Amino acid sequence: MMRWLTNVFRLGLKELSSLRADPVLIVLIVYIFSFAVYSVATGAKLEVLNASxxxxxxxxxxxxxxxxxxxxxxxxxxxxxxxxxxxxxxxxxxxxxxxxxxxxxxxxxxxxxxxxxxxxxxxxxxxxxxxxxxxxxxxxxxxxxxxxxxGNDTDSVLPINLVVRTLFNPNRNTVWFSSVMQIINNITILSVLLTGAALIREREHGTIEHLLVMPVTPSEIMVAKIWANGLAIIVAAILSIWLVVQTLLGVPVAGSIPLFVLGAVLYLVSVTGLGILLATFTTSMPQFGLLALPVLVVMNLLSGSTTPMESMPVWLQNVMQISPSTHFVAFSQAILYRGAGLSIVWPNMVIMVTLSAVFFVIALKRFRLTMATAH
CATH class of the missing domain: 3.40.1710.10 (abc type-2 transporter like domain)
Incomplete structure (x- = not known):
C-alpha cells in the first residue's frame, strides 16, 4: 500500500510538472476562472435592464x-x-x-x-x-x-397588505447568481478537459510507452492524474471565489468554503474519471474535443444550473439523476447561496460519492483495457 501511494504521489508530481510546462492549459485555467467569470457575471443579465x-x-x-x-x-x-x-x-x-x-x-x-x-x-x-x-x-x-x-397620485389602498421577502439575494441581482454558477460549471468543464488532455498528451508525446515499461499499475497512473489535475482546479476555484466573486464583484458567499471544497473533491473523482473515460475512446485532441463537447453541453444545461430541475419533463429529471453534475449543482447552490450546512447537503454528498465510485471503476476498467492494447 505504501508503495502504491508513493507511486501515485510521484506520478502526480509529474502531471503537475507537465501542466506547468503547457502554457496553453495554464492560460485556459487562469482565463476560465477569472475573465470568463467576471465577463459573464456582469454581461449576461437575467433581469430587465435598458429594454428598448x-x-x-x-x-x-x-x-x-x-x-x-x-x-x-x-x-x-x-x-x-x-x-x-x-x-x-x-x-x-x-x-x-x-x-x-x-x-x-x-x-x-x-x-x-x-x-x-x-x-x-x-x-x-x-x-x-x-x-x-x-x-x-x-x-x-x-x-x-x-x-x-x-384623481389621486398616491398608490391605491388594497384590501390586503402583501409583504414580499426575497431570501438569499434581496436585490435579485443577476451577478450574485451567475458569478457563482460560472465557477460551478467551469469546475465540470475543466475537470473533463484537463484529465482527458493529460492522457492524450501522453500518447502524442510518446510518454505512454515509458509508463508501460515502468513498475506502475493503471490505477496508480489514473489516480495520479485525478489528484494532480483536481488539485489545480480546486486551487483555481478557491482563488476565483476569493478574488473574483467576493473581492472584485462584491458577491457574498453565504456558506462554508471548506465544506464546498470537500464536496468539490468528491465530485472531481467522477468528472475527472469521465474525462479519462472519454479520452480512451480517442487518439488525438481534436477527437477528444469533439467527443467531450456534447457531453459537457448536456451536463451543464440539464444540471439545474441554467433552469430549475422542476421545469424539465419528469423523465428527463430521472435520467439526469445519473449525472454527477446535477447533484454537485444542488450541493453547491445550497452551500454558497443559502448557507446550508452538512446536515442539509449530506444526501448530495453520499450520491456524489456513489457516482464517483461507479465512474471511477468504469473509467479504470476502460483505461486498463487501453493500456493493455497499447502494450
Whole structure:
C-alpha cells in the first residue's frame, strides 16, 4: 500500500510538472476562472435592464403622456415615438423589444367607463426581457390609469397588505447568481478537459510507452492524474471565489468554503474519471474535443444550473439523476447561496460519492483495457 501511494504521489508530481510546462492549459485555467467569470457575471443579465421601447400615440392625451413618462430607466430606455406604419418594420428588424400602440380617444373612453385596449407588441426572441418586461409594463400602465381615474397620485389602498421577502439575494441581482454558477460549471468543464488532455498528451508525446515499461499499475497512473489535475482546479476555484466573486464583484458567499471544497473533491473523482473515460475512446485532441463537447453541453444545461430541475419533463429529471453534475449543482447552490450546512447537503454528498465510485471503476476498467492494447 505504501508503495502504491508513493507511486501515485510521484506520478502526480509529474502531471503537475507537465501542466506547468503547457502554457496553453495554464492560460485556459487562469482565463476560465477569472475573465470568463467576471465577463459573464456582469454581461449576461437575467433581469430587465435598458429594454428598448417604442410607442405609437394616436390619442396624445394627458393620460397617454402620463403612461409614457412613467416608463423610466434603468429597466427601460426612454420610449421613442414611431409611426403606425413602421411598427411591423421595426419589429422585423429587432429595433425594439416592446412597441406600445395607444388608440385614439383612449383617455375619453377610460373616463367614460369603457375598457379601451393598448396594444403591446413584444419581441420574444429576447426571451427574459420579453417575459419580465411585459409584466412590468402592464403594472406601470395599470397603476397610471388607476391614479388618473381616481384623481389621486398616491398608490391605491388594497384590501390586503402583501409583504414580499426575497431570501438569499434581496436585490435579485443577476451577478450574485451567475458569478457563482460560472465557477460551478467551469469546475465540470475543466475537470473533463484537463484529465482527458493529460492522457492524450501522453500518447502524442510518446510518454505512454515509458509508463508501460515502468513498475506502475493503471490505477496508480489514473489516480495520479485525478489528484494532480483536481488539485489545480480546486486551487483555481478557491482563488476565483476569493478574488473574483467576493473581492472584485462584491458577491457574498453565504456558506462554508471548506465544506464546498470537500464536496468539490468528491465530485472531481467522477468528472475527472469521465474525462479519462472519454479520452480512451480517442487518439488525438481534436477527437477528444469533439467527443467531450456534447457531453459537457448536456451536463451543464440539464444540471439545474441554467433552469430549475422542476421545469424539465419528469423523465428527463430521472435520467439526469445519473449525472454527477446535477447533484454537485444542488450541493453547491445550497452551500454558497443559502448557507446550508452538512446536515442539509449530506444526501448530495453520499450520491456524489456513489457516482464517483461507479465512474471511477468504469473509467479504470476502460483505461486498463487501453493500456493493455497499447502494450
Amino acid at each position: 421601447v417604442a410607442y405609437v400615440d394616436q390619442d396624445r392625451s394627458a393620460l397617454s403622456g402620463r403612461i409614457l413618462s412613467a416608463i423610466l430607466p434603468p429597466e427601460f430606455n426612454p420610449p421613442e415615438e414611431i409611426s403606425a406604419s413602421d411598427v411591423q418594420k421595426v419589429m422585423d428588424r429587432g429595433d425594439y423589444v416592446f412597441v406600445l400602440t395607444i388608440p385614439p380617444h383612449f383617455e375619453a373612453d377610460v373616463l367614460a367607463g369603457y375598457q379601451p385596449e393598448i396594444l403591446m407588441d413584444v419581441d420574444a426572441t429576447a426571451m427574459v426581457q420579453a417575459g419580465n418586461g411585459s409584466v412590468f409594463l402592464q403594472e406601470i400602465i395599470a397603476a397610471e390609469v388607476t391614479k388618473f381615474v381616481s
